[in-house]
Amino acid sequence: MKWLVAERRRxxxxxxxxxxxxxxxxxxxxxxxxVALGVAIVVAIVGVATLTIRxxxxxxxxxxxxTLTVVALDVALFATYFFSSITxxxxxxxxxMSIVLLGLSFLxxxxxxxxxxxxxxxxxxxLAVAIWANHHASTPMVVTLLIAVACGAFVGLLLGLPATRLxxxxxxxxxxxxAVAFTAIVNSFTSWTGGDAGxxxxxxxTPPQWLSSFFNAQTSLLRVNTMWLADITIVVTGVAxxxxxxxxxxxxxRAMRLxxxxxxxxxxxxxxxxxxxVIAFMVSSAYAALGGALWTLINxxxxxxxxxxxxxxxxxxxxxxxxxxxxxxxxxxxxIYAYSTNVISWFTQHTGINSQGNLASQLPGIVFGxxxxxxxxxxxxxxxxxxRRVWARRRVRMTP
Amino acid sequence: xxxxxxxSVSYGAVQALREVSFRAETGVITAVLGANGAxxxxxxxxxxxxxxxxxxxxxxxxxxxARQKPENIARLGVxxxxxxRGVISEFTVEENLRLGAMMAKVxxxxxxxxxxxxxxxxxxxxxxxxAKLSGGxxxxxxxxxxLIAQPSVLLLDEPSLGLAPQVTAQLxxxxxxxxxxxxxxxxxxxxxxxxxxxxxxxxxxxxxGRVVANDxxxxxxxxxxxxxxxxxxxx
Amino acid sequence: xxxxxxxxxxxxxxxxxxxxxxxxxxxxxxxxxxxxxGILNFAQxxxxxxxxxxxxxxxxxxxxxxxxxxxSIVAGFGVGGVTxxxxxxxxxxxPEINPIVVMVGFLIVLEGVAxxxxxxTPRGIPNPFSPIDWQLGGKPIALSPFSVYEIVxxxxxxxxxxxLFRFTKLGLQLRASALAPEVSRLLGVRVSRMLxxxxxLSTGVGTICTVLVASNFFTGLTPxxxxxxxxxxxxxxxxxxxxSPVGAIVAGVSMGIVLQFVGDFVNxxxxxxxxxxxxxxxxxxxxxxxxxxxxxxxx
Numbered sequence: 001m002k003w004l005v006a007e008r009r010r011x012x013x014x015x016x017x018x019x020x021x022x023x024x025x026x027x028x029x030x031x032x033x034x035v036a037l038g039v040a041i042v043v044a045i046v047g048v049a050t051l052t053i054r055x056x057x058x059x060x061x062x063x064x065x066x067t068l069t070v071v072a073l074d075v076a077l078f079a080t081y082f083f084s085s086i087t088x089x090x091x092x093x094x095x096x097m098s099i100v101l102l103g104l105s106f107l108x109x110x111x112x113x114x115x116x117x118x119x120x121x122x123x124x125x126x127l128a129v130a131i132w133a134n135h136h137a138s139t140p141m142v143v144t145l146l147i148a149v150a151c152g153a154f155v156g157l158l159l160g161l162p163a164t165r166l167x168x169x170x171x172x173x174x175x176x177x178x179a180v181a182f183t184a185i186v187n188s189f190t191s192w193t194g195g196d197a198g199x200x201x202x203x204x205x206t207p208p209q210w211l212s213s214f215f216n217a218q219t220s221l222l223r224v225n226t227m228w229l230a231d232i233t234i235v236v237t238g239v240a241x242x243x244x245x246x247x248x249x250x251x252x253x254r255a256m257r258l259x260x261x262x263x264x265x266x267x268x269x270x271x272x273x274x275x276x277x278v279i280a281f282m283v284s285s286a287y288a289a290l291g292g293a294l295w296t297l298i299n300x301x302x303x304x305x306x307x308x309x310x311x312x313x314x315x316x317x318x319x320x321x322x323x324x325x326x327x328x329x330x331x332x333x334x335x336i337y338a339y340s341t342n343v344i345s346w347f348t349q350h351t352g353i354n355s356q357g358n359l360a361s362q363l364p365g366i367v368f369g370x371x372x373x374x375x376x377x378x379x380x381x382x383x384x385x386x387x388r389r390v391w392a393r394r395r396v397r398m399t400p
Numbered sequence: 401x402x403x404x405x406x407x408s409v410s411y412g413a414v415q416a417l418r419e420v421s422f423r424a425e426t427g428v429i430t431a432v433l434g435a436n437g438a439x440x441x442x443x444x445x446x447x448x449x450x451x452x453x454x455x456x457x458x459x460x461x462x463x464x465x466a467r468q469k470p471e472n473i474a475r476l477g478v479x480x481x482x483x484x485r486g487v488i489s490e491f492t493v494e495e496n497l498r499l500g501a502m503m504a505k506v507x508x509x510x511x512x513x514x515x516x517x518x519x520x521x522x523x524x525x526x527x528x529x530x531a532k533l534s535g536g537x538x539x540x541x542x543x544x545x546x547l548i549a550q551p552s553v554l555l556l557d558e559p560s561l562g563l564a565p566q567v568t569a570q571l572x573x574x575x576x577x578x579x580x581x582x583x584x585x586x587x588x589x590x591x592x593x594x595x596x597x598x599x600x601x602x603x604x605x606x607x608x609g610r611v612v613a614n615d616x617x618x619x620x621x622x623x624x625x626x627x628x629x630x631x632x633x634x635x
Numbered sequence: 636x637x638x639x640x641x642x643x644x645x646x647x648x649x650x651x652x653x654x655x656x657x658x659x660x661x662x663x664x665x666x667x668x669x670x671x672x673g674i675l676n677f678a679q680x681x682x683x684x685x686x687x688x689x690x691x692x693x694x695x696x697x698x699x700x701x702x703x704x705x706x707s708i709v710a711g712f713g714v715g716g717v718t719x720x721x722x723x724x725x726x727x728x729x730p731e732i733n734p735i736v737v738m739v740g741f742l743i744v745l746e747g748v749a750x751x752x753x754x755x756t757p758r759g760i761p762n763p764f765s766p767i768d769w770q771l772g773g774k775p776i777a778l779s780p781f782s783v784y785e786i787v788x789x790x791x792x793x794x795x796x797x798x799l800f801r802f803t804k805l806g807l808q809l810r811a812s813a814l815a816p817e818v819s820r821l822l823g824v825r826v827s828r829m830l831x832x833x834x835x836l837s838t839g840v841g842t843i844c845t846v847l848v849a850s851n852f853f854t855g856l857t858p859x860x861x862x863x864x865x866x867x868x869x870x871x872x873x874x875x876x877x878x879s880p881v882g883a884i885v886a887g888v889s890m891g892i893v894l895q896f897v898g899d900f901v902n903x904x905x906x907x908x909x910x911x912x913x914x915x916x917x918x919x920x921x922x923x924x925x926x927x928x929x930x931x932x933x934x
Contacts, residue, residue, distance in 0.1 A: 127906055169731065169877075170918065172732075173675060173873055177907075179861070184903075184907045185904075185908055187903045358753075361750075363751075367742065368740075369739075369740040376733055380733065469820070471823050471826065476823055480821045485816040488818060495807060498804075499811050499824070
């Protein structure tokens with residue numbers, strides 16, 4: 001009995017696991033489901049138990065982040081099992097977008113620079129995947145994605161070279177020019193890129209046999225496929241966030257924040273400004289390319305005109321609204337992106353705006369632009385920053 | 401005449417001036433002395449409106465100056481020659497003067513002529529960019545630019561800073577002359593107390609934002625204690 | 636002589652000049668705002684666009700071309716002034732990205748509002764100048780009454796701005812406010828008004844440019860009419876140096892000509908790509924622009 005009290009956490013976890021396993025075995029229709037459900041619950045409980053160990057985050061920061069990622073993935077993957085195809089599709093698009101947002105958030109938050117060309121970097125990744133898949137259909141997906149990331153980083157390096165000597169407004173303008181030029185670049189290599197029409201993937205991404213066999217005959221193929229795509233995207237997103245969280249906390253990340261806050265001080269302590277800037281810019285482009293590559297997989301095709309300046313501006317809006325330079329802000333932005341269309345169409349329905357009219361078609365731009373201005377003026381750290389501030393204030397109030 | 405009463409100014413938590421009161425009479429040079437960080441520059445910046453006071457009043461004749469915009473105070477005839485001279489180096493000498501003459505009631509070419517007569521070297525270099533002037537020439541340009549507006553009050557912040565002794569002496573002489581001939585109210589901020597006391601009629605000593613002495617220059621020069629305490633050595 | 640005037644090279648130069656003065660005007664309007672308030676205005680295309688709609692479309696049924704142009708310009712002044720007072724004022728002294736982000740937001744709000752009210756269908760603006768090229772010996776020279784109108788207007792505006800800045804009291808105050816705001820205030824310059832005036836002037840110049848672009852028979856007025864032109868204008872301003880009005884104009888005009896050759900001898904896709912390369916190379920060689928005197932920006 002004494003032991004139970006002393007090892008409260010362990011005994012609580014064990015009890016929870018037992019209860020969960022019992023419930024699943026009663027609820028789940030067949031043995032495979034029981035196993036899957038059981039594993040998911042055990043992972044979640046063990047993960048949460050580990051994370052709540054006092055001092056664990058401080059002593060093992062990388063391991064703590066990994067655990068957090070695993071728990072988040074576990075919950076998210078589990079959830080996709082229950083979602084409809086449309087929800088899973090939106091989720092996948094939003095998750096891929098959150099990777100792009102994270103990249104820009106890092107660039108802006110860690111180095112104080114801004115890019116209006118991230119849609120074009122997404123396009124680079126999106127096209128890279130499609131072009132590669134059309135020439136080497138048998139390459140494993142992970143490799144294809146890495147190739148897309150490498151392409152994004154390389155183009156980022158090319159454009160980032162002058163950025164080593166530039167300050168904010170010049171870089172923003174230059175990346176804007178890149179976004180505007182993107183369509184022309186794509187159209188200059190039509191035989192590769194397919195021009196404005198874009199490319200189809202030769203084969204759709206489909207789940208492996210063992211996953212398909214989970215489902216009974218009534219489950220539609222579409223549902224299984226979108227779920228699989230959502231799962232892939234979520235896992236990749238998890239990995240991308242994990243890397244970024246470590247980068248934020250690393251020496252490089254700290255050096256970059258120093259560059260943003262005080263260039264002179266950064267140079268004094270031996271940070272190479274040009275290098276820090278180029279790295280930040282490359283990371284941001286690589287992340288954008290990864291997000292774009294996932295879009296190609298999700299849509300099974302790529303349409304270059306999607307990657308317009310307007311998309312870049314949407315990306316910027318989402319990062320700012322979510323919270324510049326925060327990891328949670330990128331996630332918030334991704335969720336907003338996934339559901340903004342729904343919310344806005346709900347809004348048009350309930351306010352009686354003609355859904356075919358000019359106003360309805362322009363509403364997303366006006367709303368995003370308006371939110372962008374308001375956020376920057378009144379809550380420059382976005383939703384994540386605002387939440388953090390409220391949190392901090394409560395904490396102060398609670399400790400007298 | 402400028403009357404400063406109970407003036408308090410702070411930068412965040414730091415109080416730069418604490419209930420400072422003094423008057424600067426017309427036709428008189430009032431020196432404001434004190435060590436670095438005593439609040440001298442803050443005092444001038446508050447009089448000319450660049451800094452908003454927390455408390456207190458500043459009056460120029462019948463106008464209240466505190467909390468007015470600097471451009472309006474300038475238009476009331478207060479000329480401020482800031483520390484580090486503040487000439488616009490991208491402008492030519494003449495453009496600097498033209499900018500100064502903007503609110504002058506006199507005709508521009510007469511004003512320019514007057515300043516070129518007073519400072520011949522500026523006349524010689526009128527088409528040159530101010531960036532090319534020497535330290536002393538820049539100081540003259542800053543003075544000329546303030547004078548061309550025909551001010552009734554002249555606020556001078558460390559005019560001798562970085563100048564050779566000879567140039568300083570010449571400059572002080574010019575200030576003395578101007579004050580006498582135009583009936584200007586001059587407030588002269590100096591760290592170099594001996595230079596200032598040589599030409600000032602009246603002196604105010606600031607120490608950590610407070611007025612510790614406010615008397616005729618001759619009395620302050622004679623007060624051994626005061627000088628040693630607050631001004632360091634005065635030859 | 637006739638054969639020379641209608642030759643491909645002269646055609647490209649003339650055609651490039653017509654585009655170039657437009658780029659130069661956009662670049663000039665960017666420089667005006669940059670110099671006075673240190674902000675790169677990403678809504679520099681959209682603000683004049685709104686003004687042009689207000690002027691050219693709202694009263695189009697009642698008035699002729701010239702009164703409409705006048706109304707547009709006045710609307711441009713108004714849009715510039717109100718934007719500075721209401722929106723931009725809060726951004727001075729903030730981190731560098733804040734004004735960029737806000738002006739980008741303003742750009743899409745304005746374009747969205749314009750499209751919501753006036754739709755995205757291009758509107759032709761009838762004007763007294765024929766868009767058809769003059770002929771010499773049966774061959775066209777790349778110059779029409781309309782392009783002469785464009786070039787002359789742009790030159791008049793550019794010299795007007797130059798005269799204002801060089802020779803007037805107002806110009807002196809505008810320049811002083813940009814270079815040394817505190818000192819200017821000590822000399823009685825109403826700096827805050829000068830900043831507003833900088834935006835008013837800049838949007839005015841932008842509006843004249845937009846009216847020219849929209850009056851072109853082959854483009855017409857759309858909410859996004861200035862998007863592409865803004866990109867070229869920015870490139871010109873950055874190449875010439877955001878601090879230098881002369882640099883902006885020279886870079887704009889020469890870029891127009893170079894790009895016309897590229898479009899003619901390579902293809903139309905190569906135009907913006909070449910512009911991007913010019914930008915990247917020139918920023919690597921001279922990050923502060925070819926025409927800026929100081930080599931390093933003050934920290």
